[in-house]
Amino acid sequence: MRELNELRRGRGLDAADLHQRIGPCLRAACAIAETDPPAAARQKLVLRLTELCGRLPPDLKLAALAALGLHEEAAGEFLDRRISWLASVLDRDPRTARRRIDLAFRRLGELLGAPAPRGDSHPLAGWYVESMKAMLRLDRTPTELQDERRIVAEADELDELVLPVSVPAGPGCDPVPDITADALYGGEIVEARQVSASHAQFVLRLPSPLRLGQRHEYGIRFTPKRTGLRPYYAMTPLRRCEEFSVRVRFDRAAPPSRVWRLNGVPGRVVDDGVDSGDALTVNRVGEVALEFHDLRQGLSYGLQWSFDREGSPDTGTRNSGTEPGLAQS
Incomplete structure (x- = not known):
């Protein structure tokens, strides 16, 4: 004191x-x-x-x-x-x-008096995610992801955020993801970068530069135009992320036969579609909601699903944490 x-x-x-x-x-x-x-x-x-x-x-x-x-x-x-x-x-x-x-x-x-949190092991610096809320709409065409975050500046004069998004393609799909991003509040998109066939980055300019320790909230809507996406949504934090919640709304006319939780798994496990055994239930309005806390950098969190019928809609998005985006890897 x-x-x-x-x-x-x-x-x-x-x-x-x-x-x-x-x-x-x-x-x-x-x-x-x-x-x-x-x-x-x-x-x-x-x-x-x-x-x-x-x-x-x-x-x-x-x-x-x-x-x-x-x-x-x-x-x-x-x-x-x-x-x-x-x-x-x-x-x-x-x-x-x-x-x-x-x-x-x-x-x-x-x-x-409590132990200090572990440091950010990724070389990226400047800010971290205090909380993130994602809403993935699979019941509309095209698929839509709404991403809302509260961040904390780790440096003075933080003016822009680089937000990565990955949308891995399924076999025989268009190799270009064609993702669009709209800032809902808390900044404006000033640049879009196509890094690879599955990965894009968006630069969000903040309303005013942040001071060290200052919090800021923003929301972005990502829309992938590609069809035939993979059946998962995963957030893989590259920066420190304290809280993450996700809600997925499926098409009630063609629900998945099985949905399971991804709770800190390597990215390859997600790509291989391995069932974690932690089954989830789709509620009567077609939604599944999850929360995660104290996420580990480099591991994936979210959910994955499968369909019994051939030709059922497959949609997957990976969100690259703290650099989030949409299909974020």
């Missing part, structure tokens, strides 16, 4: 002497080494505290972010002004806002 209270003085985590104000307990909790330069120490501290603030109830999360200078609407102000801002948002007096901050910091202190 003493070390956290030291951080909130002045400009909070925007302070020029921040690296000199990080106490030994915070250094240990945030894996900050004595040899880390000031910029690296600040990055580790901001990302760890941002993550832990996200676990607090909404009012305590707001109080902690404002006190530390991590909230975009309160960043850069001195502590008294940040407390006044918090009081106005909470519709309370400044004394109540201070008590809310104290409570939030006590909760942060408890969370800081």
